[in-house]
Amino acid sequence: MPRAGAPRVLTVAQLSNSVGDGAYYTCSALYFTQVVGLSPARLGVGLTVAWAVGSLAGVPLGHLADRRGPRGTAVLLALATAVAVASFLVIRSFAPFLIAVCLYATAQSGLAAARQALLAGLVAPAERTGVLAHLQSALNAGLAVGAALGGLALAHGSRGGYLAVFAVDALSFVVCAALTLRLPAVAPVARPVDDGPALAVLRDRPYALVTLLNAFLLLRMPLLSLAVPLWIALRAPQLTWLASALFVLNTLGVALFQVRTARSVTGLRSASRAVRVAGAVLLASCAVFALSAADLPLWATAAVLVAASALLLVGEMKQSAGSWQIGFDLAPDDRMGQYQGFFATSVAAARTLGPLLLTTTVVSWGVPGWLLLGAVFLAAGHAMGPAVRWARRDRPCALPEPGAAGPRAAATG
Numbered sequence: 001m002p003r004a005g006a007p008r009v010l011t012v013a014q015l016s017n018s019v020g021d022g023a024y025y026t027c028s029a030l031y032f033t034q035v036v037g038l039s040p041a042r043l044g045v046g047l048t049v050a051w052a053v054g055s056l057a058g059v060p061l062g063h064l065a066d067r068r069g070p071r072g073t074a075v076l077l078a079l080a081t082a083v084a085v086a087s088f089l090v091i092r093s094f095a096p097f098l099i100a101v102c103l104y105a106t107a108q109s110g111l112a113a114a115r116q117a118l119l120a121g122l123v124a125p126a127e128r129t130g131v132l133a134h135l136q137s138a139l140n141a142g143l144a145v146g147a148a149l150g151g152l153a154l155a156h157g158s159r160g161g162y163l164a165v166f167a168v169d170a171l172s173f174v175v176c177a178a179l180t181l182r183l184p185a186v187a188p189v190a191r192p193v194d195d196g197p198a199l200a201v202l203r204d205r206p207y208a209l210v211t212l213l214n215a216f217l218l219l220r221m222p223l224l225s226l227a228v229p230l231w232i233a234l235r236a237p238q239l240t241w242l243a244s245a246l247f248v249l250n251t252l253g254v255a256l257f258q259v260r261t262a263r264s265v266t267g268l269r270s271a272s273r274a275v276r277v278a279g280a281v282l283l284a285s286c287a288v289f290a291l292s293a294a295d296l297p298l299w300a301t302a303a304v305l306v307a308a309s310a311l312l313l314v315g316e317m318k319q320s321a322g323s324w325q326i327g328f329d330l331a332p333d334d335r336m337g338q339y340q341g342f343f344a345t346s347v348a349a350a351r352t353l354g355p356l357l358l359t360t361t362v363v364s365w366g367v368p369g370w371l372l373l374g375a376v377f378l379a380a381g382h383a384m385g386p387a388v389r390w391a392r393r394d395r396p397c398a399l400p401e402p403g404a405a406g407p408r409a410a411a412t413g
Helices: 006-035 040-068 070-087 094-122 125-156 159-181 205-235 237-262 268-291 298-329 333-343 345-365 367-394
Strands: none
Touching: 006 040, 006 070, 006 094, 006 125, 006 159, 040 070, 040 094, 040 333, 040 345, 070 094, 070 159, 070 333, 094 125, 094 298, 094 333, 125 159, 125 237, 125 298, 205 237, 205 268, 205 298, 205 333, 205 345, 205 367, 237 298, 268 298, 268 367, 298 333, 298 367, 333 345, 345 367
């Protein structure tokens, strides 16, 4: 756990709702198809539309957090997420499902932006990446616990078990809101009359380029949950059980080592270097995954897949630490919420487009697809440094050195 105070409260709040999310992610697809009665096609369309709407809502909701205060906004959005999850308990058709899941994705996107703005207001710049590493570790630990709870519901196979999972998820966001209320209230940022457009991030081309490059790097996200299981099923069907084991090992690895990995990232220069290294490591991971297509003994194929997943874990942790620092340091203090909401669209883009791109390249094209994906990772990682330098030059004032400035003034309450 991080030090006492705001970092620890933020971490516990993250842990609470990630336990609920872990159970939800494990059971939601089967609940909506087998209990609610949606077809897989309708489920996919609904989720795609919802996350597209949520990604568009992140910037204005982040702007709301800047102008009205991130703590109150985060509390309201956590409660809105709880309401959306609770509504899943009673929906029985596609139209209510679409409305509820759009509310869920919108509230989740806004909550992420407001929470980042709240963290920026309470934690000194030099500590932010370390605190985010603790949050990521708590997220993975919570998801693992939640996935185990969801597994119990799946094993039980009853409607009541599924409903219990959604109730736990809704309650976890209520707990998150209550914990957030314990934090000091960060004062809203007053906007001067001549401060330019309200949503200035939409005109910030360097920051948009940084966000785009981050989206390319985040194509790693659906690898272990989608591409690798399909790859194993096609190339080594006797090892299908290994896909689940690799996912669990990744989750535990992030929980155990993300904080340690993030310690070397203290500013934009070290963050750019971490992302560049991540691109190279992710390329190596893709090359080793491609090697598993060779005619090897089954035990050797399993060893190659484990080695590739280990490289993926290292690349993921390096990329995460670097991107957190970059996303924060390049965002103006008075627009932190909207900038974090915009930066989070890279996650939404990877979630929305990643499955299609990865199944086309990796699963359909095989070895050439793996190498192409690795080349994309390498190019995006190396392009991040020049993009960050451009964004830094474009800032109207010099960026502070690591540790030179404290958090925004906050009023307790």
